[in-house]
Amino acid sequence: DAGVIQSPRHEVTEMGQEVTLRCKPISGHNSLFWYRQTMMRGLELLIYFNNNVPIDDSGMPEDRFSAKMPNASFSTLKIQPSEPRDSAVYFCASSLASGTGYTFGSGTRLTVV
Amino acid sequence: SQQGEEDPQALSIQEGENATMNCSYKTSINNLQWYRQNSGRGLVHLILIRSNEREKHSGRLRVTLDTSKKSSSLLITASRAADTASYFCATASGGSYIPTFGRGTSLIVHP
Numbered sequence: 069d070a071g072v073i074q075s076p077r078h079e080v081t082e083m084g085q086e087v088t089l090r091c092k093p094i095s096g097h098n099s100l101f102w103y104r105q106t107m108m109r110g111l112e113l114l115i116y117f118n119n120n121v122p123i124d125d126s127g128m129p130e131d132r133f134s135a136k137m138p139n140a141s142f143s144t145l146k147i148q149p150s151e152p153r154d155s156a157v158y159f160c161a162s163s164l165a166s167g168t169g170y171t172f173g174s175g176t177r178l179t180v181v
Numbered sequence: 182s183q184q185g186e187e188d189p190q191a192l193s194i195q196e197g198e199n200a201t202m203n204c205s206y207k208t209s210i211n212n213l214q215w216y217r218q219n220s221g222r223g224l225v226h227l228i229l230i231r232s233n234e235r236e237k238h239s240g241r242l243r244v245t246l247d248t249s250k251k252s253s254s255l256l257i258t259a260s261r262a263a264d265t266a267s268y269f270c271a272t273a274s275g276g277s278y279i280p281t282f283g284r285g286t287s288l289i290v291h292p
Contacts, residue, residue, distance in 0.1 A: 110282060110283070111282040113279065116279060159223055168229065169226030170214075170216075172223030172226075174222055175223050
């Protein structure tokens with residue numbers, strides 16, 4: 069298995085632009101998570117899906133952030149419009165079931181200038 | 182707010198020595214997990230220990246859990262330069278199995 073696949077690995081964009089991050093979870097995993105990691109705030113859970121349904125999006129910082137999971141093999145995190153304070157590493161992770169370990173992707177390093 | 186907090190924040194040792202990292206948390210947990218993160222990479226799951234377990238082993242890793250003290254420790258024996266990474270504990274509590282991550286311990290193993 070190739071693991072959790074995220075794209076792009078790096079993204080540099082100008083303030084105000086739309087950014088879309090992509091994630092392909094491990095086949096057969098039924099839970100998917102989006103995290104953001106910064107030096108200031110550490111690793112924060114943004115949203116998670118169970119069987120493609122969003123369960124908890126309380127970590128999404130603002131309405132500028134949205135996430136979708138149209139099917140079991142694909143999810144997107146969109147920021148529109150992007151701001152410099154959105155600069156961070158965004159991780160996607162998937163798991164087989166509750167109470168088991170997560171498999172993380174390599175992350176997308178987002179820089180908003 | 183973050184549940185688990187690792188201690189120390191940074192640890193520097195020589196290859197061959199043991200490394201011990203601790204995690205303290207505030208409320209009762211369902212399980213506690215340890216992850217490793219190499220620079221520029223995603224987190225890698227190491228061990229999950231449930232609230233009714235006291236100790237688990239995986240290769241050179243040993244995790245203990247003391248629910249009375251609300252703390253856990255990760256011991257890496259006979260460390261190697263390749264163990265250089267940040268180590269995070271993540272706790273799941275209440276009715277949720279979704280873990281909350283600490284800030285991590287940065288481990289440097291000098292060859």
